[in-house]
Amino acid sequence: MKKKLLILQILLSVGLLPVAAQTSELAGLRPEVVVTPYKTTMVADGKDKAQISITVIDKQGKDITDATNLISFKITGDAKIISLNNKYVAPNNAGLVPDKLVNGKINMVLQAGTRSGVVKLDALSDGLTTGSTEIHTVHPGIAHPVTKGPPITGNTKITSKIIGADISFLPQLESRGMKFYDQDGKEKDAIKILKEHGFNYIRLRIFNHPEVANGYSPQKGFCDLQHTLQMAKRIKTAGLKFLLDFHYSDTWADPQRQNVPAVWSKLDFNTLKDSLYQYTKTVIQTLKAQGTAPDMVQVGNEINHGMVWPNGEINNLDSLATLIYAGVKAVKEVNPATTIMVHIALGGQNAEAHFFLDNIMVKRKVPFDVIGLSYYPKWHGTTTDLKNNMTDLATHYKKYVMVAEYSQLKQEVNDIAFTAPGNRALGSFIWEPLNTWEAVFDKNGKANKYLEVYPAIAKKYNVH
16 A cells, blocks of 8 residues: 555656546555654664664554554564564564554664665554565675865855755646646746745756656656756746756666666676766756756765665665766866765664765765755654754764755754754755645645745745
8 A cells, every 4th residue: 555655646746647536545545654764774794773663644644643553563684673662572583573552653673684685674554554664784895985186076165045946847747738826826937936935946856868668757758858958947047046966867766766777787887987977977068058057966866775776786885986976076077166965865864874974975085065865754753853963964074964855844844954053054955846745836836825934934044
């Protein structure tokens, strides 16, 4: 059922399912077990531990705090449960490991084994949709720096705060005839409406070959270079800044999948590295040639488990660092003023954020300017977890921090995203606010109450 929910959400987001049908389908879904891990990468040393929270949400996504359901846990891969609600679990457990929710929650401690790979944890209960998570177990090895020279980025001074939006779906929505209206019912460009409500930055994703059969947009090629050029021109014409998000895939890239583009799939590592470098360079050169060079670039999307699998998987830390650096180098050679973000889907996962930044970016000397975090409460913990993580990362790494993706809890997330210490909080990018989750426009394209949150945020944090 969880897979069904995700498929329905994606179908709605790309316009392949009417809103009414989607709403009807989702209304029939059962309450769901939610698995929130505070590490999704563990060291395969037989000792490393991860805290995992198990809760239940109703059909509206709200916590059922008095739930007492019996939950059974199934593990695939080299790891074991050692504690449930502070109670010791005997070693060598096999099959299903059960425990009851106490006040709607189970606190689990999971311990890694010694083999690298992917551990899958399923949480099952009668009458509830199964919850699950994947944890990658790795052997970090000895760090080999990607360069011995001075860093090519990392000293950027950023003085302007950001209220941004990823609206990569806009050309697809417009191709189906969707129009957008302000609160007074006046038709306007969606970009202009966002600007009038305090937004000053737009984020766009780009895929290598989305037009291929297994790509993001078969035949139509939405989110390819040509569509990106058209959107970049609209962004700059509107007087907004532009963040470009390289997925380095023909389709969605996230912590659960980072599929290598089909045309790179049989390349040896050195050729792959050069191909990534040349592709990145070509994209930035083409954008710069039309006067729309991105102000900021993500070299990879939600890459805490790596990118361009299998060569850039998180267990191949030297290779991953080399590939990230190839992208950074290409961007900076073409447009030295562009800010570099490293984007990890770890809004509330402080220990794992440290693992990634320490082992890949610091020890292997991959330069960057901004730490971007995804924050969705279902997967990334509480707003307190987010606040503590951003505070710690800004203080420890002396880098700018921001929420690179979120949707819900708009006021709360932005109050955190703008207030990390040391003047290092940049702000946020809401993900696809035109038509997904808590969209800022209704199904007829009219601006709604969610959009009204942003003028006050812009004024409060001096965003212009």
